[in-house]
Amino acid sequence: MYRRDDVAVRQARLAEVVADRIIPQLLRLHTEVLPDAPPVELVVEALAPSSSDISGLAHVVLGSDLEAAARYVLVLRDRGLSMETLFVELLEPAARYLGQLWDQDECDFIDVTLGVARLQKLLAMFNGSHLLPELDTRRTVLMAMTPGDQHSFGANMVLRFLEGAGWDVAPAFDRTAAEIARAVGARWYAVAGLTVGSERSLPALEETIRLIRRESRNQMIAVMVGGPVFAANPALALEVGADGTAMNAPTAVLMAQKLFDEMVLKTAN
Template structure:
């Protein structure tokens, strides 16, 4: 914040913002006549339903933690922070949303912290609301797309046009596993959020790795349904990393095992996990951004 008290806005011009709008949302979403109404309604849902749950989560997961008011004073995003972001990010002014997040970042919060404490929880709860029929697919797509745009804006991946066509995901089910439903939902949300998705269902580990070698992918996503499939999943991850055309490929995993124990993802060699399809979209963007940062450093 400068001497005038105004918040600095990241270098995203209005033409760039317009490009981002089509970059992170599949065009058919905007063919709906009620998009603006849906955006406003979803912002209200996030503010009124999601934010109280996030504040409650703070005290339930950390029963001995300081009161939420003291945590806010210690720089953690507050209920009003997240509520305000919900209304801004689901509107049409990406500049305003970027400025809002800058306020939080300038308090000293790293983007990794903002991802874990602000953006990812919001995406996760959007997914839960969709599961509970409290909002529909279009609503969640619009919300997650704007969360993606904030990540790309602050991590700088939106300013690299040569990478625009490389937001590609290889999506597979662990060999021997028959749990396709979750992977199908992830595919649907990724596509609606502007990703190009190739599926490799009913493939062996060698065939999945061959697909990663035959075409360049930024991210590989793998789902698993049971603990007995973990060795096959770990072997598939090793083969993808060894043979992938993109040697900096990000690998995310999903399934009930990782929902119960998120730390298991890194134990078996993945880079991250997501609790549901909307958070998988956000995780894919996070891994893409990290890859871009490595490529440009």
């Protein structure tokens, strides 16, 4: 079904009708007919993306109509939700949903890769970084494992998805912290991605991040981390000195784009 272009258009039109006609009427009735009802702010909060919104967007981006996907997000944004909220509650969960479809063999790798690439384009569109084509040449990532880790499967999957979304990715597996730091000092990278296998490696990860920030040619380099320990406790990413974490390889693409856009904004200011 998701390969039919008319499905994406019909979903976008339905969302527009809900946003333009039904929701305003509900809010008016809420104010005029139910004066003792909860504040409108609580009603708006309840209109945050639902599980059907998330799966709906995921199926739209599996199609080929990027404009329909953009309209889909625009309708939700017009509810009053910030782009940060949409990232956390819509775009990132949609990428995670695509990963689940792949895990369950409901989509092949190419389908999911293209879908995630379209989600990345949506994020760039709404953050405005797609208006600066010269930035495409700076969409670079150094992908590494925490020194001492032996399993590269997760890092390789992130690398494949990033490349599929158009990133220039340089692998730096089986490197020491000093070698990783020299690599980011020798070439400009927008993002450094690091995976960690267990809590035992967290001290080594923290030291590697410190060296990356000290030696990087790009002094505003963003660092994202991943691995089971961060899936269980995402707040741990900030504690080790990273800028963000991702639950799986598809969401890592969106996190890299988000960090890239934030860096562009800081540079412009």
